[in-house]
Amino acid sequence: MDQPDWNPTVCILCECNCGVEVRLDGRRFARIRGDKQHAASKGYTCEKALRLDHYQNGRHRLTSPMRRRPDGAYEEVDWDTAIAEVAAGLAAVRDEHGGHTIFYYGGGGQGNHLGGAHSPALRAALGSRFRSNALAQEKTGEFWVNASVAGANTRGDFANAEVAVFIGKNPWQSHGIPHTRKTLKEISNDPDRSMVVIDPRRTETADLADYYLQVRPGTDAFCLAAMVAILVEEDLVDTRFVSDNVSGVDAVLAAAREVPVGEFAGRCGIDETLLRDTVRRIATASSVSFFEDLGIQMAPHSTLNSYLDKLLWVLTGNFAKPGAMNAPSALIPLATAKAGSLKRSPVAGERIIGGMVPCNVIADEILTDHPDRYRAMIVESANPAHSLADSSRFREAMRALQFSVVIDVAMTETAREASYVLPASSQYEKWEATFFTFEFPTNVFSLRAPILDPLPGTLPEPEIHYRLCRALGAIDDEMVASLRAAAGRSRAEFAEAFFVTTSSDPLLGRMAPVLLYAALGPTLPDGAASAAVLWAAAHRAAMAYPDAVRRAGHEGEGLELGEALFDALVRDRRGTVFTVHNYEDSWREVTTPNGKLNVDVPEMLDRLRALPDAPDAHTTDEYPFVLAAGERRSFTANTIFRDPGWRKRDPEGALRMSPADAERLGIHSGGRVRVSTRRGSIDAIVDVSDTLQPGHITLPNGLGVDYPSDDGSSAVAGAAPNELTWPELRDDFAGTPWHKHVPARVDVLG
Ligand SMILES: Nc1nc2c(c(=O)[nH]1)N[C@H]1C(S)=C(S)[C@@H](COP(=O)(O)OP(=O)(O)OC[C@H]3O[C@@H](n4cnc5c(=O)[nH]c(N)nc54)[C@H](O)[C@@H]3O)O[C@H]1N2
Ligand SMILES: Nc1nc2c(c(=O)[nH]1)N[C@H]1C(S)=C(S)[C@@H](COP(=O)(O)OP(=O)(O)OC[C@H]3O[C@@H](n4cnc5c(=O)[nH]c(N)nc54)[C@H](O)[C@@H]3O)O[C@H]1N2
Ligand code: SF4
Numbered sequence: 220m221d222q223p224d225w226n227p228t229v230c231i232l233c234e235c236n237c238g239v240e241v242r243l244d245g246r247r248f249a250r251i252r253g254d255k256q257h258a259a260s261k262g263y264t265c266e267k268a269l270r271l272d273h274y275q276n277g278r279h280r281l282t283s284p285m286r287r288r289p290d291g292a293y294e295e296v297d298w299d300t301a302i303a304e305v306a307a308g309l310a311a312v313r314d315e316h317g318g319h320t321i322f323y324y325g326g327g328g329q330g331n332h333l334g335g336a337h338s339p340a341l342r343a344a345l346g347s348r349f350r351s352n353a354l355a356q357e358k359t360g361e362f363w364v365n366a367s368v369a370g371a372n373t374r375g376d377f378a379n380a381e382v383a384v385f386i387g388k389n390p391w392q393s394h395g396i397p398h399t400r401k402t403l404k405e406i407s408n409d410p411d412r413s414m415v416v417i418d419p420r421r422t423e424t425a426d427l428a429d430y431y432l433q434v435r436p437g438t439d440a441f442c443l444a445a446m447v448a449i450l451v452e453e454d455l456v457d458t459r460f461v462s463d464n465v466s467g468v469d470a471v472l473a474a475a476r477e478v479p480v481g482e483f484a485g486r487c488g489i490d491e492t493l494l495r496d497t498v499r500r501i502a503t504a505s506s507v508s509f510f511e512d513l514g515i516q517m518a519p520h521s522t523l524n525s526y527l528d529k530l531l532w533v534l535t536g537n538f539a540k541p542g543a544m545n546a547p548s549a550l551i552p553l554a555t556a557k558a559g560s561l562k563r564s565p566v567a568g569e570r571i572i573g574g575m576v577p578c579n580v581i582a583d584e585i586l587t588d589h590p591d592r593y594r595a596m597i598v599e600s601a602n603p604a605h606s607l608a609d610s611s612r613f614r615e616a617m618r619a620l621q622f623s624v625v626i627d628v629a630m631t632e633t634a635r636e637a638s639y640v641l642p643a644s645s646q647y648e649k650w651e652a653t654f655f656t657f658e659f660p661t662n663v664f665s666l667r668a669p670i671l672d673p674l675p676g677t678l679p680e681p682e683i684h685y686r687l688c689r690a691l692g693a694i695d696d697e698m699v700a701s702l703r704a705a706a707g708r709s710r711a712e713f714a715e716a717f718f719v720t721t722s723s724d725p726l727l728g729r730m731a732p733v734l735l736y737a738a739l740g741p742t743l744p745d746g747a748a749s750a751a752v753l754w755a756a757a758h759r760a761a762m763a764y765p766d767a768v769r770r771a772g773h774e775g776e777g778l779e780l781g782e783a784l785f786d787a788l789v790r791d792r793r794g795t796v797f798t799v800h801n802y803e804d805s806w807r808e809v810t811t812p813n814g815k816l817n818v819d820v821p822e823m824l825d826r827l828r829a830l831p832d833a834p835d836a837h838t839t840d841e842y843p844f845v846l847a848a849g850e851r852r853s854f855t856a857n858t859i860f861r862d863p864g865w866r867k868r869d870p871e872g873a874l875r876m877s878p879a880d881a882e883r884l885g886i887h888s889g890g891r892v893r894v895s896t897r898r899g900s901i902d903a904i905v906d907v908s909d910t911l912q913p914g915h916i917t918l919p920n921g922l923g924v925d926y927p928s929d930d931g932s933s934a935v936a937g938a939a940p941n942e943l944t945w946p947e948l949r950d951d952f953a954g955t956p957w958h959k960h961v962p963a964r965v966d967v968l969g
């Protein structure tokens with residue numbers, strides 16, 4: 220591959236996927252800078268993007284498929300052998316126990332979703348029914364609430380918001396909104412705008428806030444319920460908006476009037492006057508945007524928290540207008556949750572939301588003699604043996620499987636338990652994209668071209684899926700050849716042939732991604748075969764939002780509009796604007812039966828009414844601290860970087876602790892302690908920090924992964940947080956874990 224000076228691509232470390240330009244020196248990332256021409260990020264990055272060479276060129280990269288020998292060691296095998304044996308291993312489980320016992324986990328991280336978009340074909344070829352990924356340990360509760368209230372996913376418009384509210388979200392470190400730090404500073408510096416932060420730790424974001432609510436850990440439901448009650452009690456509900464646009468409000472008003480505001484303020488540790496002032500500021504603003512994240516989604520009452528958060532913006536009329544909550548379009552929806560009664564997982568009987576089994580029950584659904592237990596697993600671009608509650612139990616579950624395969628760039632904690640490991644090309648060596656397209660009213664999709672040739676021995680995931688489907692006999696080469704011939708003649712002929720083929724048989728319909736890859740893919744420029752899956756998505760978007768797609772500059776009627784959008788996606792290297800909406804368009808995304816926002820959600824109202832009797836502390840004499848296990852810091856990025864050398868500070872990921880607790884324990888910054896929970900212990904260095912309240916301690920996410928040294932041995936930096944967590948610690952509705960609320964003990968080491 221020739222190396223033009225600055226190669227456009229994106230940063231893959233968080234959902235923002237900021238556009239960057241990389242200057243190469245051979246295969247090394249010699250320089251990296253923000254891409255000013257990127258359609259979404261326009262040059263913005265944070266400091267982490269500069270470290271991407273540690274991902275691309277670290278010593279963790281795999282260059283051959285690996286097979287586990289009976290003695291547990293791994294040996295290299297060639298790709299043909301690996302594909303044949305993986306297909307045979309999965310087919311054996313299917314034939315013996317049924318395809319529903321083959322579980323699929325993952326599908327993409329912060330920067331890569333094209334591989335996962337091809338996985339439905341492999342799953343269809345195997346008859347696999349159950350799947351999950353990280354969203355089922357953070358967002359499924361919120362997805363369900365959004366589905367119940369709006370029938371759509373919703374997102375804040377922070378750039379235009381008069382008031383920005385962050386609940387259990389530290390965007391200064393974790394980002395998640397466009398040009399995050401710039402937007403935060405703008406809000407903070409503008410005397411006419413305000414920022415509200417609800418967080419037990421005085422974070423970098425809290426330091427910018429006008430209203431900082433330092434809630435006691437795990438008591439947000441009391442705080443948010445009191446806020447809703449104040450809205451009702453002080454007549455701050457936007458009654459005009461509500462009577463025109465909201466249904467079921469009487470049930471909410473009745474429940475809110477029962478909330479003991481003063482008592483709840485006390486239980487969440489927030490001064491009632493501050494709480495009332497905050498609610499008044501929100502209710503009287505011309506626009507308010509809300510962002511709830513892990514601090515309330517991985518804590519007690521998490522689904523109820525999400526519901527109460529939504530009530531705050533629904534009752535104040537903050538929907539479908541500038542600066543408020545809106546419903547962005549999607550090129551490929553990440554997950555479509557449905558309200559109402561839900562399918563259940565086969566062994567534990569937990570709710571499946573958005574098609575995902577709660578992460579916390581996966582190990583339980585393997586380690587059992589239940590006839591429908593999972594017997595095989597396909598893991599793609601995820602590290603569940605590190606990222607799911609109770610790592611040691613997950614490792615045990617992996618070993619109990621009859622067969623497992625991991626597709627990753629590295630020999631991860633999860634890969635080390637698998638029957639086979641298939642090495643993927645890195646995200647800078649293949650066509651890639653994410654489906655994190657949450658901007659409104661202007662929404663951008665970034666298809667990236669490779670900036671390096673694949674590392675020898677690696678393959679892109681779409682090719683891996685295609686080869687496995689072929690080896691399973693699920694692809695008829697003649698059919699692919701005839702579709703490919705049609706694609707060679709014209710897009711219109713291809714469209715017709717593809718439609719006829721995929722509608723002839725439901726199984727072929729589900730094979731669509733790999734059929735597109737193999738038939739349309741070879742006709743795309745620059746080897747962009749993996750982008751063929753976007754062809755169907757472009758047509759769907761053009762049909763769903765024709766006016767918004769045209770406003771984004773794509774032209775044509777009917778099928779032509781979809782083709783024009785697809786061609787633009789494949790051509791552009793710095794993001795494609797695919798929709799430009801009017802704010803009223805958010806109403807079109809609302810899919811509740813009567814087209815209104817619906818706040819009468821009985822499952823949540825029951826929980827709200829039960830709140831006065833719910834405990835507000837879960838610590839014990841033996842485990843007196845609340846540990847937030849997995850805090851986002853300047854030098855964390857999930858487990859995308861394995862090389863600890865990327866961290867300029869905090870190399871081992873210190874345990875943060877309040878000065879009062881440190882004094883009581885007689886420990887200083889730099890001292891060593893043991894953190895223990897009911898499940899396990901880890902050792903850590905202490906960082907005494909006045910940002911924490913007494914009784915609250917935090918550990919970063921993403922540490923505790925091993926990395927090979929020059930001499931071939933390997934070393935682990937820091938502690939893996941999920942050695943301390945356990946699966947039963949989870950939300951009673953969505954099954955999401957309480958990773959931010961783990962009862963723990965701290966012992967000083969000599
Ligand atoms: N630097 C960096 N950025 C990242 C990532 C990363 O690894 N590193 N990961 C990305 C991913 S996958 C995600 S999902 C996002 C997550 O982004 P965030 O949700 O912002 O990240 P966290 O730091 O895990 O948690 C947010 C806040 O919750 C607070 N919190 C803890 N307990 C409670 C509580 O009981 N109540 C309330 N109200 N708050 C509480 C914590 O103090 C913390 O400030 O970040 C993304 N961005
Ligand atoms: N205790 C605790 N646990 C947590 C959290 C917490 O706050 N506390 N946070 C949770 C959250 S929000 C999340 S999102 C998860 C994240 O955890 P996971 O979803 O498991 O994902 P990552 O750590 O992002 O790891 C992604 C994997 O993809 C691999 N990879 C990178 N590029 C490619 C590629 O191009 N192809 C393939 N096939 N693989 C690739 C990496 O090597 C890595 O193994 O962790 C969750 N776990
Ligand atoms: S980590 Fe996130 S905010 Fe920072 S440069 Fe990368 S994508 Fe952008």
Ligand SMILES: [Mo]
Binds near residue numbers: 353357
């Ligand atoms: Mo996440």
